[in-house]
Amino acid sequence: MHSLSPLEAGVGPHEALRRTAFVLERSRQHSRRVEAFRGAAKVVTEVGEDEIAERARQGTLTDLPGIGSSTAGVIEQAVAGELPAYLERQQDEHGGPLVELDDDAAALFEAVVGDCHTHSDWSDGGSPIQEMVLAAVELGQEWQVLTDHSPRLRIANGLSAERLAKQLTLVDGINDALGDRFRLLKGIEVDILDDGALDQSEEMLGRLDVVTASVHSKLRMPGGAMTKRMLGAITNPRVDVLGHCTGRLVTGGRGTRPQSDFDAEAVFRACLEHDVAVEINSRPERCDPPDDLLILASEMGCTFAIDSDAHAPGQLEMKAYGCARAAALGIEADRIITTWEVERLLDWSARRRG
Missing domain, CATH: 3.20.20.140 (Metal-dependent hydrolases)
Known part of the structure; x- marks a missing residue:
């Protein structure tokens, strides 16, 4: 059993949303917040990353049901090849070991x-x-x-x-x-x-x-x-x-x-x-x-x-x-x-x- 290595820049929008939800879950944050990111990942899969990338460039991601401002921000930065700031912050705060093990x-x-x-x-x-x-x-x-x-x-x-x-x-x-x-x-x-x-x-x-x-x-x-x-x-x-x-x-x-x-x-x-x-x-x-x-x-x-x-x-x-x-x-x-x-x-x- 291992811990996941933190994601770095260059990951796609679907994986960035998945990993954000994962880190939120492991820190036992509110289920609605987790569901927002998992739901957005599902939307990315259903719509297709080509259309998602185009919408990110046009600024129309939030027109899609299930995409809000926070999830849109993660998608836009991932499409641009950046490590989403929201994900980076969550990884820094909650991505370390759950408990210190001897x-x-x-x-x-x-x-x-x-x-x-x-x-x-x-x-x-x-x-x-x-x-x-x-x-x-x-x-x-x-x-x-x-x-x-x-x-x-x-x-x-x-x-x-x-x-x-x-x-x-x-x-x-x-x-x-x-x-x-x-x-x-x-x-x-x-x-x-x-x-x-x-x-x-x-x-x-x-x-x-x-x-x-x-x-x-x-x-x-x-x-x-x-x-x-x-x-x-x-x-x-x-x-x-x-x-x-x-x-x-x-x-x-x-x-x-x-x-x-x-x-x-x-x-x-x-x-x-x-x-x-x-x-x-x-x-x-x-x-x-x-x-x-x-x-x-x-x-x-x-x-x-x-x-x-x-x-x-x-x-x-x-x-x-x-x-x-x-x-x-x-x-x-x-x-x-x-x-x-x-x-x-x-x-x-x-x-x-x-």
Whole structure:
């Protein structure tokens, strides 16, 4: 996993807009600002760069729907062969490392070649699948799992079985186009229902490469019931990764939320027995599980997945936060499935399912 090198003068308008959106995303700026630049990049593609260049010379870019003064300025400077001032300013302010990594954490960040938890605009992500994949390739990843939400999470536009089936066909097409350069794996972030069942049909879960299971509702249910709920998912042979296990929020625009009450030792023991990886969710507003539970899971011998939980291309690098935590707690790289080559990961997942 690598950071993107900053763009320099001479880049085209489409790439200048893409990179501006990427930097805005990684600094977690307002989604409307990001959407403006991604929308403008789409307009450039639809209109064609020849007409865009002509409009830039004539000063008529803002006549196009979806092009405002800020995005027009980026386009005009890119067409002129200059590094857009807005992009340069964003790169200077927000283009550096997300977090300072010591040698051990930096080595782990380099070793993390995959991601078991990413979202697209098919559910509550902000970008098309192809854009998420392109960013992952540019960052030096080797594989990632597409894990859009399951149907009962309506607020996140969760995928019905029919929509998920259509998505899997699209994933096949993307992999055919990529060849050996990158592998997009079929997955889901399946909701763990109140009784521990999974929010997707057995038939559809059986068609997936990797399943991440998470609790998203009734996070304050009594500890005994929550423990039973989580164990129901962990013991299901379809589940590979236990996502953001406490559900806590420690900062960010959604406010804070305390962690769920459950028997962590029983949950991690089940993860160990059933070879389910415990996710180290790298989003700074989650930082989940907290250090004491991460230490407990590590001491018990659990396997881990350092994941971005990215909802936009610029968030894929958030795995740096997870790497910093794992390295500080002495978790070895080989116990982290997102450091594995894709064939090893798929062999592990298939073997678990019998």
